[in-house]
Amino acid sequence: MPDLPLPALDFTSDGHVHTPFCNHAEGSMEEYVQSAISSGITSITFLEHLEANIHWKKRTWLTDELFDTYFTEGGQLQKRYAGRIKIGLGVECGWNLEHRQQLRERLLARNWAEIGISCHFLKIPEHSNHLNLFSRSEEDQQLIIKLGTEELFSRYLNALEEAVEYLPATKLCHLDGAMRHIKGWSLTSRHLKQIDSLLRLMKEKGMKLEINTSGFPLRGEQFPALPILLKARTLGLEFIMGSDAHRPRDVGQEFQRIPALFK
Template sequence: MIDYHIHTNLCGHAIGEMADYVKEAISSDLEEIGFNDHLPLNGDSGKEQNLSMAFDELPHYVSEVMNLRKSYPEIRIKLGIEADFTPGTESYTRELLTRYDFDYVMGSVHYIGEWAFDHPGERKEWDSRDVDSVYKEYFELLRKSARTSLFDIIGHCDLVKKFGNRPVGEISKDLDDTAKVFKECGVAIEINTSGLRKPVSEIYPSCEILQVYRKYDVPIVFGSDAHTPDDVGRDFDKAVSLARQAGYQEFVTFENRNMKHQKLDDSKSIVSSQ
């Protein structure tokens, strides 16, 4: 099994040494992990706000992953990065991504306009928003993010539900359109177990949404969104049964930004809930 969503203390809101995440992955019998810390936000304000690593920490992040690869040959360690998608920052992101040989780039929508809709500090803003419009804008941003061709994987693709805000109207057309665009653009999506640790208490995405992605044959990866070593591989038994329930028999891995398919059954270990 793989865990492609592991943060580091460089982003300012995760704890533990990078080696501790690797050790936890080895003891959980994972075959492959990917560090996926936050790419420096445009303008370098990310570090001040504890949202991402600083611009000048990126080389250190990359070399640390390379060092860990040498120190722990018993597990495959991939160099990933979680890049925010906000319209207008594409050329900044594109330029930064060309500097290193990432195995994969995960594109994540955390902002609608200036609003960090999943940030606990900005949760109050939900009270003054129309939930259906928020969902519409969110799905539109997901489609835009895939169309940039900057990303291999789209992260936690129903994050908008994090605090339990649910749409009243139908979202099936938006979902269908989004899944079609993802398929056309060749991106994978992430089954992210961190939602189980959030107010919504549900994996991202829900089974209902995952079934739509399955219908359009959009590939999947698995991620815990670990911000502490203990969370590596957390609840992956639930993630795998969700994938199977939605009809998936395969997941994918990445190397040098090339996608490889792997049967779910071949995966030697599935980490159980802790």
């Protein structure tokens, strides 16, 4: 690989932060803002979960009514902390092929600071609930193993490519984060070909690739893994930092570990 310039990375900006409205995060929106300021972060983007017709054991996303509250509270914080920190109100849109039109319409109905793409859930025909690839639950983990990690991850990558093609998004979140709680599995040549196709489509669409540091406490490295980052850099994709914070103290977590990767 020829020498490439270091990518432009803004470590004072955290582009992936959650709120208690998603039903699986701690702390108030204001506590995340205050934590960001104390950590030297000058720009924060809340990126809350949007899903369409997902069936799982509990809600881990916002309803339209909660998004109304999210924008009201976020707008108040933007005014209160003006001049101290930039606050963006974005969305992490989960993909569901069967309800793609609903997803697109809901995204176009609001003025988001960022639209991130993810895919947490897959439909398994013989099960009433969707499979949550990102869940620690024993039920989901056992089902992942039963169905086969290689095939499920391939389906996941196909879903991401569908979403990138169809949705009006600005970035892709935690690309290889699916099945992050399964030990002993690895990317195959099939997966790598799919990832190459996905990255090329992102480049064509002008989308950014998120460097998500929530991977460090889970697997000792960021999402996505370094070979994927290097491939993305070769293709000329832009990167954006995100902590995926679900607790105020996690805003900007592990950002300091990223520069060394590209040296």
